[in-house]
Structures are given as structure tokens and as C-alpha cells.
Amino acid sequence: MRRAAAWLLPAAVVAVPLWVRDSFFLNAMIHVFLFGAAAQAWNLLGGYAGQISFGHAAFFGIGAYATAWLLSHHGLSPWAGLWVGAALAACASLLVGYPTFRLRRHFFALATLALAEIVRISFLNWEVVGAATGLYLPLGYRNRFEFLMWDAKAPYYWTALTAFALATGVVWVVDRHRAGRYLRAVEQDEDAAEMLGIPTRRYKLYAMGLSAALTALCGGLYALYVLYIDPYNVMASRISLLVVVIALIGGRGTVWGPVLGAPFVVLLNEYTRAWLGGAGSGADFILFGLVVVLLSLYQPRGLVGLLAKPARPVPVAVAGAGAEAPEPPPTAPREEVVLEIRDVRKSFGGVQAVRGVDLSVRRGEILGLVGPNGAGKSTLFDCLTGFVRPDAGSARLRGRPLLGLAPHRVAWAGLGRTFQAIRVFPELSVWDNVLCGAEHRGESLWEATAGEAPRAVQDRATALLRFFGLWEARDRPAGELSYGQQKLLSLAMVVLREPEVVLLDEPAAGVNPVLVEEMGRHLRALNAAGLTFVVIEHNMEFVMRTCHRVAFMAEGQVVTAGRPEEVQRDPRVLELYYGR
Amino acid sequence: MELVWHAAVSGAVLGLVYALVSLGLSLIWGVMDVVNLAHAEYLMLAMYATYWLWALGKVDPLAAVPVVVPVFFGFGWLTYQLLVRRIVRAPVAAQIFATFGLLFVLRYAAFAAFGPNVYGVWRLGEGTVSVLGVPVATSKAAAGVVSLAAFLGLSAFLRFTKAGKALQAAAQSREVALSLGIPVDRMYALSWGIGIASVALAGALLIPFYQVSPTIGDAFLLVAFASVVLGGFGRVDGALVGGLCIGLLENLLGTLLSPTLKLLFVFAVFVLMLLVRPQGLLGEPGR
Numbered sequence: 001m002r003r004a005a006a007w008l009l010p011a012a013v014v015a016v017p018l019w020v021r022d023s024f025f026l027n028a029m030i031h032v033f034l035f036g037a038a039a040q041a042w043n044l045l046g047g048y049a050g051q052i053s054f055g056h057a058a059f060f061g062i063g064a065y066a067t068a069w070l071l072s073h074h075g076l077s078p079w080a081g082l083w084v085g086a087a088l089a090a091c092a093s094l095l096v097g098y099p100t101f102r103l104r105r106h107f108f109a110l111a112t113l114a115l116a117e118i119v120r121i122s123f124l125n126w127e128v129v130g131a132a133t134g135l136y137l138p139l140g141y142r143n144r145f146e147f148l149m150w151d152a153k154a155p156y157y158w159t160a161l162t163a164f165a166l167a168t169g170v171v172w173v174v175d176r177h178r179a180g181r182y183l184r185a186v187e188q189d190e191d192a193a194e195m196l197g198i199p200t201r202r203y204k205l206y207a208m209g210l211s212a213a214l215t216a217l218c219g220g221l222y223a224l225y226v227l228y229i230d231p232y233n234v235m236a237s238r239i240s241l242l243v244v245v246i247a248l249i250g251g252r253g254t255v256w257g258p259v260l261g262a263p264f265v266v267l268l269n270e271y272t273r274a275w276l277g278g279a280g281s282g283a284d285f286i287l288f289g290l291v292v293v294l295l296s297l298y299q300p301r302g303l304v305g306l307l308a309k310p311a312r313p314v315p316v317a318v319a320g321a322g323a324e325a326p327e328p329p330p331t332a333p334r335e336e337v338v339l340e341i342r343d344v345r346k347s348f349g350g351v352q353a354v355r356g357v358d359l360s361v362r363r364g365e366i367l368g369l370v371g372p373n374g375a376g377k378s379t380l381f382d383c384l385t386g387f388v389r390p391d392a393g394s395a396r397l398r399g400r401p402l403l404g405l406a407p408h409r410v411a412w413a414g415l416g417r418t419f420q421a422i423r424v425f426p427e428l429s430v431w432d433n434v435l436c437g438a439e440h441r442g443e444s445l446w447e448a449t450a451g452e453a454p455r456a457v458q459d460r461a462t463a464l465l466r467f468f469g470l471w472e473a474r475d476r477p478a479g480e481l482s483y484g485q486q487k488l489l490s491l492a493m494v495v496l497r498e499p500e501v502v503l504l505d506e507p508a509a510g511v512n513p514v515l516v517e518e519m520g521r522h523l524r525a526l527n528a529a530g531l532t533f534v535v536i537e538h539n540m541e542f543v544m545r546t547c548h549r550v551a552f553m554a555e556g557q558v559v560t561a562g563r564p565e566e567v568q569r570d571p572r573v574l575e576l577y578y579g580r
Numbered sequence: 581m582e583l584v585w586h587a588a589v590s591g592a593v594l595g596l597v598y599a600l601v602s603l604g605l606s607l608i609w610g611v612m613d614v615v616n617l618a619h620a621e622y623l624m625l626a627m628y629a630t631y632w633l634w635a636l637g638k639v640d641p642l643a644a645v646p647v648v649v650p651v652f653f654g655f656g657w658l659t660y661q662l663l664v665r666r667i668v669r670a671p672v673a674a675q676i677f678a679t680f681g682l683l684f685v686l687r688y689a690a691f692a693a694f695g696p697n698v699y700g701v702w703r704l705g706e707g708t709v710s711v712l713g714v715p716v717a718t719s720k721a722a723a724g725v726v727s728l729a730a731f732l733g734l735s736a737f738l739r740f741t742k743a744g745k746a747l748q749a750a751a752q753s754r755e756v757a758l759s760l761g762i763p764v765d766r767m768y769a770l771s772w773g774i775g776i777a778s779v780a781l782a783g784a785l786l787i788p789f790y791q792v793s794p795t796i797g798d799a800f801l802l803v804a805f806a807s808v809v810l811g812g813f814g815r816v817d818g819a820l821v822g823g824l825c826i827g828l829l830e831n832l833l834g835t836l837l838s839p840t841l842k843l844l845f846v847f848a849v850f851v852l853m854l855l856v857r858p859q860g861l862l863g864e865p866g867r
Contacts, residue, residue, distance in 0.1 A: 105672045105676075122844065289688065293677075296674045
């Protein structure tokens, strides 16, 4: 029954122009498809990657102008012109995106708003493309397939529908594969995504370029349909806003959001204009505004979120239900130094947070890093992982320098890290969270878009989730897990790709004693399987039982390092830590 | 040269009004880290309000200020209570979309009520006053003077009154302010009241020489953002410096190069500023 519906509905949509002759309706549907496709393109950037653009009219307009100008001035077929427009729009978008992506999100939104105005005013004053007079498309080319222009509405209906299907297909492919997962990770917590090795800026640029190109295709098709363009009808801010509203009301960050949103918004828009005439113009937009406000408060996933069935609760097994560590060969601590830290220094203003730290981490050990609050432990981690630029010093992982690399490069070099506060991606499923921790070095955008993670990685992710007792919860959003389970999950994420060294920032803080015990067991098991850890921790009992060696930090320096019992008995430690 | 001087003086006067437009945006942004995309819609509504008071009630725009400003203070307060307080701690995206929806509602409410036509206050035989040797229309000069007075008044309020200091404390840290017993929620509402009142004042000052239509917000929103980003957001002096710069830039480049492209330069400078120095001219570096 459902399968039949899944085929019949699209078939019916395709067949509409065969029996419907109402040209107002067909015109409305062409708008639904073209703006729906543009909204789908926006969705890739604004929904998945979380970079909110209010300037998509610029890309729409660039596509329209490129197609129209090449056709009217050079007789170039739209089959080529559409792609030229898409390429130009993608280039323009990267020009804006590259510098603005390092800013906070609302600055990006503002920059796109300004960009759209800049492009519009430029075209208004650019004589080559007709300035304020605009461009007429040559009518002599009509009714020829190679020029995509017709007298009847039906062929336009089908080309617009094809564009809508294409855009939806692209989003569907991205959504189903690694790229979609990474984009959503970027949207939810960019720093955490970086630290897992996801090159966040590359993915944002990818989403932006693809989004701009698809939007330009829609603009080009729109020009071929309306046959006359000027900066008011293809570059108005109204277009940017319409596209955003469609995606928001339908449900941003979902494949079906724009598909539901487009008919709702566009048909309502077209028909209120027809029914109410000039007097009522604006009434529908008031409604859209109210709906957007309400959705932003109560249902961020829009119509899709309202229609989706609430997920069935899955029982979550008690963590660590007796599963074994994924790879058992035990390794004893060796003398080989894998991470060498020399004289790392960092001051914030007048405060010297890290004052020349020297530390050697040996392969296969669990090194505890203890010390009072403010000793500079987390700042040291930040320096090593590229979130803070140290003033001086060096750090080498198996001989390769780390300092000065971006966080994702640090991850690629083989260093993993968890954060003091939990940084899982709350709206991604547990399974997707773990797979975000896959190896990203050498992973091309094409691989990420076209395929799922390799079998071996999925197997290891499965083994890790079983090991941590999270397998039963694999389909649930990570935000629904308990605090302790989220800690286990963040550990699973960082060890998936088996980094050379894993830095853990307070893995046992804030969890109940049973879980502290369990966390220690997990760490020892993973260590036995060959992983090296550096653990910041205040729980001394945990440190004593888990770590092979302990380094004690105070006032930005390593005071002493050695076997746990020795360090614990060291009079300097007693004085600095316990204040004797 | 005289042309340039004339352009500079009238640009500075216009810049003072721009500064007043961006003041509220900057204040709200600084106090609670919410970027109000609907900010310029309040300007548009205040311009309509002043226009109708003049057209129907024969009230001079300057005389309407004591009515319009308190009403919009209430409007801002109400906006906070009904909508903004629910999103203060929401993700950035939810904040952006909530005020974006508000922009739609306000703009198209104006469309539905007043239609797409352009309205302006026409006063025949308006005199000029001499500002630094340049004749400036009385209404423009008055707008500049009142804007400047509003800035001084707000600075004094923030610096010398208890409520003003509490507002600054709430802006610095919500948690610390709460623990000191400062009613942060009320301070947020106050900043919305002041922010919207100040943009409404700008609207009342603009209407004698600037026509209003429902979509006027687009240009002003960008001008206000440009001023805020140029001067450094969250700072009263930043809005003033930013607004003056934008006014000068717009008028000077418009005179020297091409009047049709003047806004283009403003936005180009805005984007460049975002890229080179996002903390603004007066802001301190850091994220």
C-alpha cells in the first residue's frame, strides 16, 4: 500500500499537465518547483551546515543573468549557459564564504545580506547586462528543446520539476552519506567536529558552493520562463526571504522539508494574491512570519518535525554489559617516547597560564595529569590541539611538529582529544556520532558524498558501541543519553580511528561512582589494546588505580612526574595540592 | 572643494541619525547577545506613526516625538516579554529565525495596512540653518541635534544611574548579575524598551526628509549593521562613531563618484570590515 503510494504520487505529479489546463495553476506549480529547488539548495547550506544565508537572491540572479545574457548576446544554448551561471555563482559564493566562515554565525548571515545588496546594486548600474532596463530573452528560440523555451506551460512544468527533483536528489545523497553527517556535526558543534579531524571549513565551502550552483540553475530556468529579467525580479531580497521561509517552514536540515514547504508557501502566496488582490497582498507573508516565529520557538524541524512520528523509546542497556575490548593484544608500557612536549608557554594578557611545560608521553602508557584548578592543564591541551596558539615551545608527535596546526590537522597527525564539558552532537544519532570519529585524513569530498564509511570502520564502530554498552541506543539522538553515557560516547568517538595519543579532559568528573569505576576499566582495556592516554583528572583514587605514571602540574609548570605512589607522597605535591 | 565640505557636513548630520538607528541594535546585541533582524522594521513603523500623526492630526513630526517614543518603548518591552525572553538562551539559529519571522510580520503588517505606496511629510518653505558654514535644512539640523542629545542622555543614564549600571552588569555576565540580585530579565526588557524607543526617535526625526514605504527596512537594516560593525558592537560610542563614518562615507563617495552607487560603497566597506576587523574600530580583539 505504502509502496504503491510512493510510486503513484510522483507519477501523478509528473502527469498533472496532461489533464490540467488551468494556466494559473500550472504557473503556480512552476513557481513551487523552482523556488522549492532553490530552497532545497539553501537547505544544504543553511539547514545541514548551519550557515544561515539571507543573500541567495544574488546566486539566483547570477544564474538568471548568465543564462539570459549568453543566450541573448551570443546565442549560447541554455544547456551551456545554465552551467556557466552555476559555476559563476559557486565562485562568487566561495569568495564570500572563504573569509567569512571564520566569523561567528550571525556575521555570516549579515555578510550574505550585504553581498546580495552589493550584487543587486552592481547589476542595476552595469550597462553590459542592461542596467535597470534588464534583459529580454530572444523570442525566436522558442519551442526548441535545445533552448528550453516554449509557448506552452507544460514543458516548463517538467523542466522545473526536473530541477526540483535534481536538487532534492543531491540533498538526499548528501544526507544519506558521510558528508551529511559531517555537515550536521559542523552545525551542532564546530570545535568538536574539528577535533575529530573533520576539516570544517572545507565542508562549509563545499556546502556553500554546491548550494550557490544549484540556486543559480533555478535562477537560469526562471529567466527562461519569465523571458524578461531585471535586478528587481531576479535579485530582490524577496527571493532570498522566500527561499529561507520555504526551508524553515518545511523543516531545515531535512530532505523533505523544502518538498513540503514549497507547495505550502508558494501556493498560499500565489492564491492569496489571486483571491484577495492588491488589498490583501502581504496577508500571507504575515502568516508566514508568525509560523516562522512559532516554529523557531517550538519545532525547529518545521512541518517535517510536526508530521514525524515520535521515535519509539529504545531501552538502553547498562553501560559495559560485559562486552570485550575490540582488539585484545596487550602491550606493556614501553620506553619509546611518542609525544614530546618541550617548553610550551602561553600567557593571556598578564596571566602566564602555561610557563614552560616539558613532558614526554611514552607509547602504551596511561599518563595522569593532575594539579589544582588553574594549573594550566586544560590550556596545555588547548595549545597541543591547536585551539590556542602557544607563545613558545614545541610539541612533536612521533617526531612530527604539532604546534601551529589547525585542530583538524592535529587530529590527522594522530592526536585525539575529549573536552572537559561533554561535546557530543546532541541531535545526531549515537551511531552517527561515533562515525564522525572516523579517520578523515585523505578522505575526499567525493568519497564522503558518494559513499558510507568503509566496512572495517563500521565494524569497529559496532564493536566499540557494544564495548561501551551503547549498541542498543545506536539510533537514538545522543542528546537523550544520560550524562555518563555521553561521556562514554565521546570516548568511543575519539578512539574510533585509533589515534597515537588520546588526551582526555576529566573523563571521571561529574559521573556516579559506579561509572567512574567503569570508566577506569574501559580505559585500561583500551590501553591494553594499544592506545596511549594522557588523562587530566581530579579524582585521585581514579588516577591511582588507572595510570601508569602521573605528572603533577602547578602554576603552569610540571612540578614532578613519576609512578603514582611516588608523586602522591612527594612533599611538594602535598603542599601545593592539599595546602599543607 | 566646497562641494566636498558641503557633502561632509550633511553626511555628518545624516550620520548622527544613522548612529541613532544603530544604537538600539547595538545595545540589544551587547546586552543579551541577540541580533535583532527586525530592528529596522520598528524604524519603518515609527516613520508611519509620525507620518499619520502629521497627515491626520496635523502634528508636527518633532512635536510627535513625546508620543511616539514612549509608545515604542512599550512596543519594545512587549516584544521582549512575548517573544525574545523565550529565545535569549536558545541556539543562535533559533534567535536568528525568531527575529527574522518578526521582520516578516511587521513588514507585511505595514504592507497590509498602508499598501506599497511611498509616503512623506511635505512642508513648503522650510528654512535652512547654517552648520559650519553650510546651509542645512532645519529639519535635518534638528534631527542631528536631537540625535546627539539622545546619545548624551543614554550615556549619562548608563554611567550615572543605578538602573544604567545594572544594565551594564547584566550585559557583562548574566550569571554574576543574577547572583548579585540584579533582575536580569527586567534589564533585558529595559534594553529592548530603550533600543526600540531610540530607533523610533530616529524614525520620527527622519520622516521630514525621508519617505517611508514598507520595504524601507532593508536598506536601513544594512546601514545599521554596517554602523554597528564599523564602530564595534555593544558599545554606545561604537554606534556613534560607526554611524558618523557611514554617513560621511555615503555622502562623500556619493558626491565624488556616483550617487547611485553610494550604498554599494557602504556595504562594501561593511563586508571588508567584517573580514579585516570584525570587532570594529573601537572594539577589543577576541571572539
